[in-house]
Amino acid sequence: MPQRDPFRVSEVASRRTGLAKSPLSRDAIVDEALRQFTSEGGDAVTLRKIAKALDTGPASLYAYVDDMAELRALVLDRALAAVEVDQGDGPWRERLEALLRSYIRVLMTSPALARMSSQTIAVGPNALRIAEALLGILEDAGVDRLTAAWAVDMLSAFVTSVAAEHAQGADPVAPGGPVAQALDRAPASRYPRVHAAREDLVSGTGEERFAWSVDVLVRGILSRAGV
Amino acid sequence: MPQRDPFRVSEVASRRTGLAKSPLSRDAIVDEALRQFTSEGGDAVTLRKIAKALDTGPASLYAYVDDMAELRALVLDRALAAVEVDQGDGPWRERLEALLRSYIRVLMTSPALARMSSQTIAVGPNALRIAEALLGILEDAGVDRLTAAWAVDMLSAFVTSVAAEHAQGADPVAPGGPVAQALDRAPASRYPRVHAAREDLVSGTGEERFAWSVDVLVRGILSRAGV
DNA sequence: AGCGGTTGACGAACGCGGTTCGTCACGATT
DNA sequence: AATCGTGACGAACCGCGTTCGTCAACCGCT
Numbered sequence: 001m002p003q004r005d006p007f008r009v010s011e012v013a014s015r016r017t018g019l020a021k022s023p024l025s026r027d028a029i030v031d032e033a034l035r036q037f038t039s040e041g042g043d044a045v046t047l048r049k050i051a052k053a054l055d056t057g058p059a060s061l062y063a064y065v066d067d068m069a070e071l072r073a074l075v076l077d078r079a080l081a082a083v084e085v086d087q088g089d090g091p092w093r094e095r096l097e098a099l100l101r102s103y104i105r106v107l108m109t110s111p112a113l114a115r116m117s118s119q120t121i122a123v124g125p126n127a128l129r130i131a132e133a134l135l136g137i138l139e140d141a142g143v144d145r146l147t148a149a150w151a152v153d154m155l156s157a158f159v160t161s162v163a164a165e166h167a168q169g170a171d172p173v174a175p176g177g178p179v180a181q182a183l184d185r186a187p188a189s190r191y192p193r194v195h196a197a198r199e200d201l202v203s204g205t206g207e208e209r210f211a212w213s214v215d216v217l218v219r220g221i222l223s224r225a226g227v
Numbered sequence: 228m229p230q231r232d233p234f235r236v237s238e239v240a241s242r243r244t245g246l247a248k249s250p251l252s253r254d255a256i257v258d259e260a261l262r263q264f265t266s267e268g269g270d271a272v273t274l275r276k277i278a279k280a281l282d283t284g285p286a287s288l289y290a291y292v293d294d295m296a297e298l299r300a301l302v303l304d305r306a307l308a309a310v311e312v313d314q315g316d317g318p319w320r321e322r323l324e325a326l327l328r329s330y331i332r333v334l335m336t337s338p339a340l341a342r343m344s345s346q347t348i349a350v351g352p353n354a355l356r357i358a359e360a361l362l363g364i365l366e367d368a369g370v371d372r373l374t375a376a377w378a379v380d381m382l383s384a385f386v387t388s389v390a391a392e393h394a395q396g397a398d399p400v401a402p403g404g405p406v407a408q409a410l411d412r413a414p415a416s417r418y419p420r421v422h423a424a425r426e427d428l429v430s431g432t433g434e435e436r437f438a439w440s441v442d443v444l445v446r447g448i449l450s451r452a453g454v
Numbered sequence: 455a456g457c458g459g460t461t462g463a464c465g466a467a468c469g470c471g472g473t474t475c476g477t478c479a480c481g482a483t484t
Numbered sequence: 485a486a487t488c489g490t491g492a493c494g495a496a497c498c499g500c501g502t503t504c505g506t507c508a509a510c511c512g513c514t
Binding site: 121123124128129131132136139145146149150151154158160161162164165168179181182186192193194197200204212213216217218220 | 342345346347348350351354355356358359362363366372373375376377378379380381384385387388389391392395399405406408409413417418419420421423424427428430431436439440442443444445446447448450451
């Protein structure tokens, strides 16, 4: 039990005048939710915890937010505000990789955020900002508009995929992790190729795999684009 | 309160001898769970509903399953048993596309299944079976082992991504859907490229986009492979 | 200055989720 | 026939999102 502050009554009064306590706005709610999403141990972010942190009850939040789903969407877009979209004026290839790297880094701030991004389609202003930047880079690369549009979809899906994979427990590919265990348990008789490639399947750092995957995507996209 | 059946005692007795009722095994639990995952409206599959369908209480399942997480993993792998891996003896490109198509079709059996597949890394025997087949196809394509191993990862992630995207509400890209709405709301002044490409971003059927994406991935992978 | 009407905040409760615990009936063993 | 260990189960716990009815504070009137 947190200590019940006897001065609480005056706080309530002051809350209306909006001096000591923030008067509970939509922004304040989203801010606190994002703070919990990123700072917390990464466990479940709940409406009740957010309310408690804002020194109120769960019901009060419903004046500003329709739904937990809406709140999640708002939080995701606010988180995406941290994605750095303007990556200097180097060659487009470097700018693309830097943008995707920033995108991934933001999503990996917390497992909860990464999980959310793979379940919610981001359609907020910041998602649009990222899409706009990607289209610009692909334009510089000489990719036609339709190809670029579809490529934006693939690149976004790729980023959320990588983040989601990273979200469930520290590096499942690491030695001793569930993947390595499963590969060791796989009998060579039934899965000869998996067995033969068991080291390759878990080789490389996250960094290397990321760069490799981006390269595969870029080559594929360029080879489809009417240069 | 559900009516208390006086005949219940005899049912318990018959359950022990395992005649009328299946005597509650791990397989029976996973079977029923998968049935609910696929047949149900696609909503949340809960331990309690599974128990009720098996004519018992939630606590009884814990004799056979450690966790809801373990149950989910078991269900996912059992679902993957339906993926058709042996796709005739045509050219590798067709076999690859057919395999991925079967994979996606299975995951799209229900939204709940699709959502699960993007959160849980599949490491069961059926996941290994699919990986084995993919490695075989890529081998036929002349892809070296390391490239093939990493490509398996990308292809799997791609499949679960597509399924997850499809999982949240009937086609978000459809006209009137949240994506189209967001694009219409996007001011051309701030997002000129997004605005210009707003039709391309939502164009194409799921089929066309799937084929296009696979083509991008294959081209990228081949161009990295030391043929 | 006094006064309804509107609105936002809140306590309490509802239904449902996964999980745990103590009990008791069962089938096998002595 | 008596006993024992096992495992199925009812009941309960705690936390979740959400809803409802109430009440106090603010606003624009007269």
